[in-house]
Amino acid sequence: MKREQKILLAIFLGILAFRLAFVFLTPSYDYDAYFNIRQIDSIAKRGVPVFHDELSYGGRTFLFSPIFHYILAPFYLAIPSFALKILLNVFASSLVFVIYFIAKKLTNNTNISLFTAFISAFIPIYVINTMNAVSIYSVMIPLFFLMVYLLMNLTYKKYVNYFIILVLILPLIHFSAILLVISLIFYLIFIRIEHLKQKRIELEVILFGIFFVAWLYFLIFKNAFLFHGPAVVWRNVPLQIMSQYFGEVGLLESLLTIGLVPFISGIYIVYRYVFREKDKNIYLLIGIVLAIVLLIWGRLIQPPIGLMFLGVTLTLLFARFFKLFFLKLSKTKLAYYKTYFFVFFIALFVVSSVVPSFYYAKEQIYAAPSKNVIEAFEWINQNSDEDDAVLATITEGYLVTAVAKRKNVADNQFLLIKDAEQRIDDIKTMYKTLYKIDATRLFNKYGVRYIVFSDIAKKEFDINELRYIEEGDECFGLVYDKEDIKVYESYCQVEEE
Amino acid sequence: MRLTHRKVFWYSILLTVIILSIVPLIRIAYFDSVLPEDEPYYNARMATYIMDNKVPSTDPLVERPYHLQPYHLLLGLFTRIFGIYFSSLIIPYIFGIVSIMFLNFIFRKLKFRPLKTFLILLILILSPVFIYTFSISTSYCISVFLLIFGFYLFIKEKKIFSMIVFSIAVLFNVLNLFIGIGILFVFSMHNKSLRKRFYPVLAAMLIVGFIFYIPFIYYYGFPKMIGIEGSMLVMFISELGGKFGFNMFNILLALLGMYFIWKSKKQVFAYLLLILFTAAFFYFNYIGIYLNVIVAVLAGYGFYGLMIMKWTLKSVKKLTALVLVLSLLFSAGFYIARTSSAIPDDAMIESLEWLREESDKGDIIFSHYSNGFWIETVSQRPVILDNYYNYIDSVDMRFNNSEELFFSRNLDNTIELLDKYNVKYIFITPEMKKGLVWEREKEGLLFLFRNEQTFKRVYDQDGIEIWQYKLVKEG
Helix, strand or coil, rough: CHHHHHHHHHHHHHHHHHHHHHCCCCCCCCCCHHHHHHHHHHHHCCCCCCEEECCCHCCEEECCCHHHHHHHHHHHCCHHHHHHHHHHHHHHHHHHHHHHHHHHHHHHCHHHHHHHHHHHCCHHHHHHHHCCCCCCCCHHHHHHHHHHHHHHCCCHHHHHHHEEEHHHHHHHHHHHHHHHHHHHHHHHHHHHHHCCCCCHHHHHHHHHHHHHHHHHHHHHHHHHHHHHHHHHHHHCCCCCHHHHCCCCCCHHHHHHHHHHHHHHHHHHHHHHHHCCCCCCCHHHHHHHHHHHHHHHHHCCCCCHHHHHHHHHHHHHHHHHHHHHHHHHCCCCCHHHHHHHHHHHHHHHHHHHHHHHHHHHHHHHHHHHHHHHHHHHHHHHHHHHHCEEEEECCCCCCCHHHHHHCHHHHHHHCCCCCHHHHHHHHHHHHHHHHCCCCHHHHHHHHHHHHEEEEHHHHHHCCCCCCCCCCCCCCCCCCEEEEEEEEEEEECCCCCCCC | CCCCHHHHHHHHHHHHHHHHHHHHHHHHHHHHCCCCCCHHHHHHHHHHHHHHHCCCECCCCCEEEEECCCCHHHHHHHHHHHHHHHHHHHHHHHHHHHHHHHHHHHHHHHHCCCHHHHHHHHHHHHHHHHHHHHCCCCCHHHHHHHHHHHHHHHHHHCHHHHHHHHHHHHHHHHHHHHHHHHHHHHHCCCHHHHHHHHHHHHHHHHHHHHHHHHHHHHHHHCCCCCCCCCHHHHEEEHHHCCCCCEHHHHHHHHHHHHHHHHHHHHHHHHHHHHHHHHHHCCHHHHHHHHHHHHHHHHHHHHHHHHHCCCCHHHHHHHHHHHHHHHHHHHHHHHHHHHHHCCHHHHHHHHHHHHHHHHCCCCEEEECCCHHHHHHHHCEEEEEECCCCCCCCCCCHHHHHHHHHHCCCCCCCHHHHHHHCCCCCEEEEEHHHHHCCCCCCCCCCCCHHCCCCCCEEEEEEEEEEEEEEECCCCCC
């Protein structure tokens, strides 16, 4: 094994160890993870995912691609925590290999490539969203950048075949493959504007990729298009919570979540190659940057997801910056202090990327549902009837369907839901109203028998208690009570005239 | 296998026959012979009225002037022989096939290669707007045909016949005047002999247009535009639900086609005309019916350009072609499925017939304007507003009052408005409750329906409700 291979393997194992050390601090997963867990569980037990779900929103159809869930299902069947905690972190950590190869292509320098691979392992936003989230992005992002690498190397026949195979697979894994299409369009525009020579083969596979992805998504989303119209691009997220989903991205937030070094150096390279120099491979990366900025600006992608892709892309651009910087430095009188500069970079990187990664990783683990919360939902599962619906916040919606295995009022998936806005309003009313009659009328409407009142609900609705429940109330009974979660049972019916 | 013009001709005719048969066959098989969409009902009503009476000066059911539409005469004549239902199906079908026939002749005359002709026609025949135009009984099927036929005669140097056909086209729609002139102008501007042929046609079209439209405009003024259409994007893209919108892939291929054409020949005026038509689309979205032919030609250029491009990887070329053909086929398939199952369905017709039986002649029905043609034709009752709102008397006020009626929770206000229009029944469809009008339960009028002294539900089946408005006079 060569020296660089050993170092790369060490980086990979190091980052994997870092991730696993955190994920095993909690037995649970992020709130959103429970949607994927339920799908994986369904495939493992019944062989098929839950497309038509009787529990979510009291009955609805999901629009998603189950490839990711099928990949994990066999492992989940053998050892669930291996699939959900270890395997996914192996996938996520494998990004370092892809980054190494792309950086090598961009710089032709082993040390810089290794350093870039190391940096990529500590992009805070990537760590947060792929560590304990059972996230599709753990697979998607390494594959996405693998495609970028293949595209940079289409002179090799086998890479062309791999690229075509990935073009066929990637859009089936997740809809964020659309980002690749937009990036490739920007890339083609750059090539044309700068009059750069493009390999015929490259144009061909790009055109095929664009048409194939567009067609596939048309097929998958055709009903959603008709159902929601243009709102489908915002995934029918209700207006009341639109800002939570597609909020503004501030400079400070970007700096903190991407890392100071990759962010500033990446932006500099974008500027340099847009206005001063020409390089096809850099244009491909700039195409990705522009596509992400466009999607975030148009509120077509959630900022954390956009920032993940942006973080990795800017890290790659950092490789070129690093090379240019030391090349320039070696031509000046400061060349003597090269090592000091290198150490400075590392120190800056540790402070701005590694430390935040540790901090955010810890925060993420604490943000996962506590043991009490999970037990409360398990209690509901064991003590309620199958037809009972459970009121919980939207954040906890998947816990209702995945752990309690009961109907929820709403969760985080709004596509193909006609009355999403009404439900969001109603959930708010059910938590915040002062009047028992209003709450009970809504409980009857949705068939709610159990009300979950957790710290999340307290925070989300800015309340300390359900104000319509009095002590010794004959309409409600406290059936589960732990430090950070309470479950009430609703007994009454409102008779409409 | 070598593609010849002859083969392209027969393939395209065969494909047209198949594609245009699907919507009528599905409606016959599954919908108890009910026509889809709403405009055929208006046309059927007017055609029948003209045949039974005479050409009216005002619409017999809505307060608006009637300007003779030659399509109603043709439909009326066919109705005498085949009946209104069969005539409404067969007329667009015939004109669809004949239009494709003449497009074949045009492309052959313009020396298009067989493959290019085939791809253009394939894209056109499978385009949602083409399927709509030649499956649904509207005057556009003849308008499009006449423009194509007129253009064919023009390039065949049949000046007189071309003048006649273009002039007849103007009678069907005033837009044909501008579209015909625009296309002929762009086509003939670079060639002196063509220009010579263009001027008489231009003169004939202008004279006919002047004689036919100016007196009407003089008496009734220009049609009033009111903003009751949906989002521009929805209108423009068929997959989002736009009736006259374009398939997303056609747009993509057309952009590619424009790029290829621009590279070989910079047709500035043609592009300007295209921009003008596209801009006009957002005001008169039925211009999409004409624009669709242009988009199909451009998309055909795009597809052809891709196919003749030197591909290093033959397999990728085949895969790309396959994806493109599949996208066209699927898009057509989804559109056909959508149009075939479009309302009115049997349940709706049943409810409208019930309304006709139970209500008195002249009873005014309030509903969403998009239900207007059905109520007028099937129930034979007047409405406040229907889909052809251009010349309706005080259309702005009617539209605003309708909105107020739908959304007001003030009973006094609602009663006042219902009295103002002398409304007797309110017709509610499931679509109205699912976003066409209301987004939420108990919104506006739905809330007021709880007042039993004022409203009485007299029909409730398959989600369709008919409410009788009972005026309670105090004292």
